[in-house]
Amino acid sequence: MDDLIPFIDLGAQRAFITDEIDNAIEGVLKHGRFIMGPEIEELEKALSIHSKAENVIACSSGTDALVLALLALNIGPGSAVFIPAFTFAGTAGAAAILGATPVFVDVEEDTFNMCSKNLKAAINDVQQNSTLTASAVIAVDLFGQPADHLKIKTIAEQNNIKIIIDAAQSYGAQLQGNPSLKFGHISTTSFFPSKPLGCYGDGGAVFTDDAKLANIVRSLRIHGQTNSRYEHLRVGLNARMDTLQAAILLAKLRIFDRETEKRQQIAQIYNENLKDFVTTPVISPDRKSSWSQYTVKTKNRDEMIERLKMAKIPTAVYYPKPLNTQPAFQRFPTAPGGVPISTHLAQQVLSLPIHPYLDRASQDHIIKVISS
Numbered sequence: 001m002d003d004l005i006p007f008i009d010l011g012a013q014r015a016f017i018t019d020e021i022d023n024a025i026e027g028v029l030k031h032g033r034f035i036m037g038p039e040i041e042e043l044e045k046a047l048s049i050h051s052k053a054e055n056v057i058a059c060s061s062g063t064d065a066l067v068l069a070l071l072a073l074n075i076g077p078g079s080a081v082f083i084p085a086f087t088f089a090g091t092a093g094a095a096a097i098l099g100a101t102p103v104f105v106d107v108e109e110d111t112f113n114m115c116s117k118n119l120k121a122a123i124n125d126v127q128q129n130s131t132l133t134a135s136a137v138i139a140v141d142l143f144g145q146p147a148d149h150l151k152i153k154t155i156a157e158q159n160n161i162k163i164i165i166d167a168a169q170s171y172g173a174q175l176q177g178n179p180s181l182k183f184g185h186i187s188t189t190s191f192f193p194s195k196p197l198g199c200y201g202d203g204g205a206v207f208t209d210d211a212k213l214a215n216i217v218r219s220l221r222i223h224g225q226t227n228s229r230y231e232h233l234r235v236g237l238n239a240r241m242d243t244l245q246a247a248i249l250l251a252k253l254r255i256f257d258r259e260t261e262k263r264q265q266i267a268q269i270y271n272e273n274l275k276d277f278v279t280t281p282v283i284s285p286d287r288k289s290s291w292s293q294y295t296v297k298t299k300n301r302d303e304m305i306e307r308l309k310m311a312k313i314p315t316a317v318y319y320p321k322p323l324n325t326q327p328a329f330q331r332f333p334t335a336p337g338g339v340p341i342s343t344h345l346a347q348q349v350l351s352l353p354i355h356p357y358l359d360r361a362s363q364d365h366i367i368k369v370i371s372s
């Protein structure tokens, strides 16, 4: 049974910019520089202007972007990295695979983002009761809303720990009028197809205003090479972005701001019409979400999923389990007292279809089914 309404409609976007995408792909096929072709640098420059980050390094995925960022900051065995318990597994996996210890921090009930008070408690606990060094925090902008980066920054600075912003879901989001990824020492995003800015495969980027860190990331992306080929200064990865993906992203970036505006309008319509039936998302007044997901809370989740499914409306549960309960991460510590809010949110959240091409009739249908 096909869904009546796609959860994310990449086909509609493709129809809107068919020629631009075809020309972008054709251009790469013509010059044939599939690895580190000219579109990579072109994309990095375009993203730098768009995001106001002084340095942008395109790479192979959002997860690899996090690994590159952590490696550049020398995070590894003995490092404690503070991570929200309520996020995608990739955030914690990037730290764990380097031998660092993810420490799970609870989130805020209303914004779903890292709780700064709980972060402080977790840092104090590591400093007083373990042999680990409190090294970095990875703040995630969940569902597109910037986390409380100003408070997180104050706490990080007091404790001399680095700030990484996992903006995989929030490219285009703002905090006090600035792109949220400007608030980290180093920030990352993902261009996975369903993210706000997505390519046609895997892709990601690292953003930083620190030129030294940027150079390290550039080197790590290509086997730790220096400027001269076959000279390796550090142990690195192959974490390059394909030229084809860069060309596709350049075409999509041109319509991105318009798409973000459309998402705002669609979220607004949901907010106004659903607020009496479910708990609608809370966006702090000084923030602008990129609305990668529209996530509500409901006590009758299973029943609502079933009702929407019967009406051919797809939904998703991001995330059904907090990370500290996943088999891969159970052995890692949490903030003192555990992560009760993350645990509770995992039982209530439900994400509804949102994308820039969702028409009013489809949205009215979704609203009608939820409100009936």
Ligand SMILES: *Cc1c(COP(=O)(O)O)cnc(C)c1O
Pocket: 061, 062, 063, 064, 087, 088, 090, 091, 140, 166, 168, 169, 189, 190, 191, 192, 202, 203, 204
């Ligand atoms: C999607 C996502 C990632 C991973 O990005 P990939 O490009 O799929 O590797 C990391 N963190 C968060 C919060 C994400 O949503």
